Amino acid sequence: MRIKQSFARSFLNEFKLRKFGFNYNHLDQFYRSQWQSKERSVYFLLYKWIWACFFISVFTASLVLQLSGGKLFIFLTNWGIILCLLTQISGAVLATRWHFNSGGARSVVIEARTLKEPPPTPKLVQFYWWCHGVGLSLALIITTVYWIFLHGKMNKPMRYPVLSFVTHCLNSVFMLVDFFVVAFPVRVLHVIYWMLLPIIYYLFTVVYFIAGGLDEYGNHYVYPILDWTTPARAITTFAGVFVLYVIYAIILFALSKFKRYLSRTLNAMDSPHAIGLI
Structure with missing residues (x-):
């Protein structure tokens, strides 16, 4: 019961104007894993670079297999892969800076803990936080929509099934694993920023359709569910995607709270005072 009340308070606390922003007092959480006990972890550093690679x-x-004269970039799936790429590279850079104290990154964050007014969140950290939210949510949307509405219904041959599986399934798996590894929180109101990319993409599909754009097989749409010759279906898709974004924002927030609760519980069990709990 206490856990439910705590979660309810945390959830309601998210709906404050300052939670729209990307400032955060505990900056070390962007450089470290949720599960590491020491200041530095070579395992986390290696993990971040493996994910980036x-x-x-x-x-x-x-790029090598599906460039097709630039048609690669008309698909939202590939926009999602680019976001995941930017997320993991920026995360790996931050982990590297923290591990080797490059530019005094670790020293500045540790010193900031003693200050009443913490320093502003660095731009790279804000970019990483934004990319992680956008990349993770978009990966989940892509996986959900593809396997429910598009798989086997694209009116085109699947030339590279392994690559298709990676970009429509493993993208979400890898980003979800990363979500459970990293330590920084989920902000429910950040869903507004997550939604900006699909808005831009939907506008792109409209312009692309009006301009007479075709996919690599000559279809006059990018995706069948975004065929603007039947606007009602495309608009329904548009609305459905935004409902999914809200659902995933709430789920990810709840999982984030559960992850932190589990981490604190395990740390308490490992402490010298844990014997008193047995």
Whole structure:
């Protein structure tokens, strides 16, 4: 019962004007894992670069196999891979700076803990936080919509099924794993920023359709569910995606709280005083 009340208070507390922003007092959470007990972790550093290399490889394979005269960039799936790539590269850079104290990154954050007025959140940290939210939510949307509405219904051959599986399934798996590893929180109101990318993409599909754009197989739409010859279906898709964004924002916030609760519980069990709890 106490956990439910705590979650309810935390959820309601999210709806404050300052929660729209990207300032955060505990900056070390952007450089470290939720699960590491020491200031530095070589395992977390290696993990971040492995994840970055994975998305670099996926994007490179997409460029080599599916560029098709630039048609690669008309698909939201590939926009999502680019966001995941930017997320993991920026996260790996931050983890590297923290591990080696590059530019005094670790020293500044540790010193800031003693200050009444914490320093402003660095731009790279804000960019990483934004990218992580946008990339994770978009990956979940892509996976959900593709496997429910598009798989086997694209009116085109699947030339690279392994790559398709990676970009429509493993993208979400890898980003969700990363979500459970990193330490920084989810802001419910950040869903507004998450939604900006699909808004831009939907406007792009309208302009692309009006301009007579075609996919690599000559279809006059990018995705069948965004065929603007039937506007009602496209608008319904548009609305449905935004409902999914709200649902995922609430789920991710709840999972974030659960992750932090689990981390604190495990740390308490590992403490010297845990014997008193047995």
